[in-house]
Amino acid sequence: MGFFTDSSVCIGCKACEVACKEWNGVPDSKPAWSGNSYDNTLRLGANSWRHVAFVERVRQDDAAGVRWLMSSDVCKHCTRAACLEVCPTGAIFRSEFGTVVVQDDVCNGCGYCVVACPFGVIERREDDGRAFKCTLCYDRLKIGEQPACAKACPTASIQFGPLAELRETAHARLEQVRAQPGGEEAGLYGVDESDGVGGFGAFFLLLDRPEVYGLPPRPEYRRRDVVTMWGAASVAAWLLVGGLAGAIRWRR
Amino acid sequence: MAAVGGREEPAERPLVPRERPRSYYGLPIVRRPAWTWEVPLYFFTGGTAGALAAASILARWSGQHRMGRTARRMALAGALVSPALLISDLGRPARFLNMLRVVRPTSPMSLGSWTLAGFGSALGMAEAADLAGLPVAVIGTMEGAAGILGPILANYTAVLLGDTANPIWRGGRHLLPFVFSGSSLAAAGGALCLAGPEEGRPVSRRMVVVGTALEQAAFLAMESQLGPLAEPYRSGRGGSLARAHRLASWTSAVLVLAGRRSPFLLRLGGAISLGSSALLRQAVYRAGFQAADDPSYLVESQGS
Numbered sequence: 001m002g003f004f005t006d007s008s009v010c011i012g013c014k015a016c017e018v019a020c021k022e023w024n025g026v027p028d029s030k031p032a033w034s035g036n037s038y039d040n041t042l043r044l045g046a047n048s049w050r051h052v053a054f055v056e057r058v059r060q061d062d063a064a065g066v067r068w069l070m071s072s073d074v075c076k077h078c079t080r081a082a083c084l085e086v087c088p089t090g091a092i093f094r095s096e097f098g099t100v101v102v103q104d105d106v107c108n109g110c111g112y113c114v115v116a117c118p119f120g121v122i123e124r125r126e127d128d129g130r131a132f133k134c135t136l137c138y139d140r141l142k143i144g145e146q147p148a149c150a151k152a153c154p155t156a157s158i159q160f161g162p163l164a165e166l167r168e169t170a171h172a173r174l175e176q177v178r179a180q181p182g183g184e185e186a187g188l189y190g191v192d193e194s195d196g197v198g199g200f201g202a203f204f205l206l207l208d209r210p211e212v213y214g215l216p217p218r219p220e221y222r223r224r225d226v227v228t229m230w231g232a233a234s235v236a237a238w239l240l241v242g243g244l245a246g247a248i249r250w251r252r
Numbered sequence: 253m254a255a256v257g258g259r260e261e262p263a264e265r266p267l268v269p270r271e272r273p274r275s276y277y278g279l280p281i282v283r284r285p286a287w288t289w290e291v292p293l294y295f296f297t298g299g300t301a302g303a304l305a306a307a308s309i310l311a312r313w314s315g316q317h318r319m320g321r322t323a324r325r326m327a328l329a330g331a332l333v334s335p336a337l338l339i340s341d342l343g344r345p346a347r348f349l350n351m352l353r354v355v356r357p358t359s360p361m362s363l364g365s366w367t368l369a370g371f372g373s374a375l376g377m378a379e380a381a382d383l384a385g386l387p388v389a390v391i392g393t394m395e396g397a398a399g400i401l402g403p404i405l406a407n408y409t410a411v412l413l414g415d416t417a418n419p420i421w422r423g424g425r426h427l428l429p430f431v432f433s434g435s436s437l438a439a440a441g442g443a444l445c446l447a448g449p450e451e452g453r454p455v456s457r458r459m460v461v462v463g464t465a466l467e468q469a470a471f472l473a474m475e476s477q478l479g480p481l482a483e484p485y486r487s488g489r490g491g492s493l494a495r496a497h498r499l500a501s502w503t504s505a506v507l508v509l510a511g512r513r514s515p516f517l518l519r520l521g522g523a524i525s526l527g528s529s530a531l532l533r534q535a536v537y538r539a540g541f542q543a544a545d546d547p548s549y550l551v552e553s554q555g556s
Contacts, residue, residue, distance in 0.1 A: 110351070116415065
């Protein structure tokens, strides 16, 4: 199960941000004006599990038309999830719904997931010490409910369901959007299972490039990378031993 | 438009940028580490202890027992300080034992925790066996175990950094282990120059020189492989630390060579070599902050 966020119908109401905080008891953040359009949440983090991005842009070809892009961002629940793979305590697990969830009674706040996440989603909560992120409303899924954000979304920009169905919806929707003016640059983000993280459990229809919304263009996590790194480290370890042996034997 | 506060409004400036933005208001994409000062310091203490343990068993095999014992005791000191640093960095220090709850081969931190636990235990047992006056074969077995784990401890932290989404750590992931290996070797030599037995001085000196050469060569190779991504090693705080490290590193090598005649210069060189190794970890750590804070590094590295 997962999310399809269709940013072309997002109206920037932030009902998803509010519903998420309410349901999950996420601590509030200090109110402050960022000056970045209508966005004062700024990015996902330990205390923001949904984040609505607001992008204002004048189109190059048409000085009169301002594009106002909005998109509700969330944890991607990666098929190959870096946070889960690097977690040394086993606190992060893959649920029966295919989502990625942190067990807060196991997490010891080592902070490795924070630097491992290709999207900068998961964060250590300052006053708590443990890492937090979207659970895709694990408790609600267990009782057959949909996640709070999807339920609160008034335009069905956030859709919840089985990934295979959502992928079909996304492809069909992309064709519609592309045929409309302003939709020429639209694309699907994270829908492809052959991408760097094996596909997202929460993918998006975006009207511009991912980096414009604060998303990495080509996120990547591959298990084989850690194998090659250990290979390099083994050679480097032998080189250390070789250097030592050389230093000690020279004496004779 | 009327001038407000005595300042002219620039004419005809569009309210919103016309160009395609390369980022979302310049905000970072990946996160900077949540770690505290203990972590880069541990990279140094753990790395140095690892190389010292390897030096200990090799020295013993070559018949230099006094040097072997000194190196082992220094390694033990590092093995005691290291877990304390790591536990104090945790968000929930009381839960440090959760690190040994599972063995996760895909997590360098998990494998590293087990390595460190085994390393410390082996050194502790070697020390206990030594104090209890047990046969050399028993002590040597424990030293051997620590000596095998030591070189892994010296550079697994480079794998730990490489296995993240941080563009500068990830980009240098295959060469950083060599940098850390060299630096650990040099620092171990430095510790022995500073406080090791007189008979081990020639060996300690060579450890510093060989380690420095490896470290510097690997760092240069890593920088050239990173290309434009290496900028955080040249500017800002990461750049200052990297420059300070390079200077300290070469100075220590020259001083220990000059220390052939002067024990004072030898000790000074040893101390600087230790400091240089600690600076290296700081430089790599801080460069990671810069690389995370500016989203253009990540966007460039992902070819968009």
